[in-house]
Amino acid sequence: MRSGMWRFAVGPLATAAMACSLWLLEAVGVSIPAPGGLVLLMVVYSTWAGGLVPGYLSAAIFFLAALPVAFGKTNFITITSNPMVLMAVMAAFALGLPLAIAWLRSRANRHLDAERRTRERVEAASHELHILQAALDHVDDGVVLLDEELRARFINRATRHMWRMPDELAQGRPYFGDLMRNARKLGVIASSPLGAEAAVERRIAQLRAGDETPVDLQLADGSTVRCRCKALPAGGRFLSYTDVSDLVRHADALQRLATTDDMTGICNRRHFMTLAQGHWERYQATGEPVSLMILDLDLFKSINDRFGHDAGDAVIRHVASVSQDAKRGADILARLGGEEFVLLLPGTRDDDAFALAEEIRRRIESAPLAIDNAVLRVTASIGVAEAAPPMTRLSDLMKRADKALYEAKRAGRNRVRQGEPPADAPLLHARAATAAA
Secondary structure (H helix, E strand, C coil), X not given: CHHHHHHHHHHHHHHXXXXXXXXXXHHCCCCCCCHHHHHHHHHHHHHXXXXXXXXXXXXXXXXXXXXXXXXXXXCCCCCCCCHHHHHHHHHHHHHHHHHHHHHHHHHHHHHHHHHHHHHHHHHHHHXXXXXXXXXXXXXXXXXXXXXXXXXXXXECXXXXXXXXXXXXXXXXXXXXXXXXXXXXXXXXXXXXXCCHHHHHHXXXXXXXXXXXXXXXXXXXXXCEEEEEEEECCCCCEEEXXXXXXXXXXXXXXXXXXXXXXXXXXXXXXXXXXXXXXXXXXXXXXXXXXXXXXXXXXXXXXXHHXXXXXXXXXXXXXXXXXXXXXXXXXXXXXXXXXXXXXXXEEECCCHHHHHHHHHHHHHHHHCCCEEECCEEECCCEEXXXXXXXXXXXXXXXHHHHHHHHHHHHHHCCCCCEEECCCCCCHXXXXXXXXXXXX
């Protein structure tokens, strides 16, 4: 309050003091060069310091001090010998000068206010940005903010730790490709079938295209990181990296539960039917041969009755292991249920299928199982069949192999039997091959 009153009064008081001093000096005969200029300077200062009202007060004081000059009473101001011209000049100065100065001061204040508001907005935005960066630095997920040139504007602490990234690299606005190459060089990311450089270039192409499809990245330590990209309006990219190792392991476990037989670890019936259907459709489309064998343990009920169900389970696991070792890479082995197994043989004719079935039968027979201090000799009967053109469904092939299996059982067990093809099978095979060609 005192400061405001002082700024209001200092200009007029200084102007009055200046005028009185000049009058006294002239009264004693001291000549002051351009005394009016000094008083006008005080008017300017008064308007600048206090505003329009103090400026007018100073101008009035200047006017009253210069009034006698208009009538030749003193030489306070010497502009012209015409009193009316002098009065007009003084009036113009007295009225216009404070207005001009006040306008200039007001405009300067507006510029200062605008500059202050801009500075405050910038400071507020900078403060919010620092808060956001501090928050992102404390989240568990990795975060990278890229500009339109795919240069990193911000890399949070989790990402730096995940990629083993030195702080000087993160703070130097590195190119995203260089970040990936550095991580691969340090052995953070597992090797890619495409090759390191091809994998980096593919990811860069995805980012440039704004592809927001999540990408799972395998790390060298066995963990899985899910990478997500969000395209920003200004052309930048917001990247997040989330460790989904537990989720992937859980999904893999569910997949195994849905497709694997719990007791033996081989395919279950449902998964086998799905895989076999694909090969069956390929056979129908191209005529590519496919065979199938069904295996059933001999006298399995007696094993359960004599040694118990735990022993029976051990026998089933044993036969599954022997069959798994004997099958070829493309073959599909599954447990149909109980003591019955099925093996699909893509690209295999019935003679080759018979030979493989005989090999599996011999391996099972020659690998007795020790249970409760007893050596248990296990045998199996196997039925084999090849897909033939009259068959319209996969179940037709399975029925033919199953029929051959029962023929093996009736023939005395522990043997392999082939399903007899229909009489017109050779002709239909030839027609199928011609159509496929």
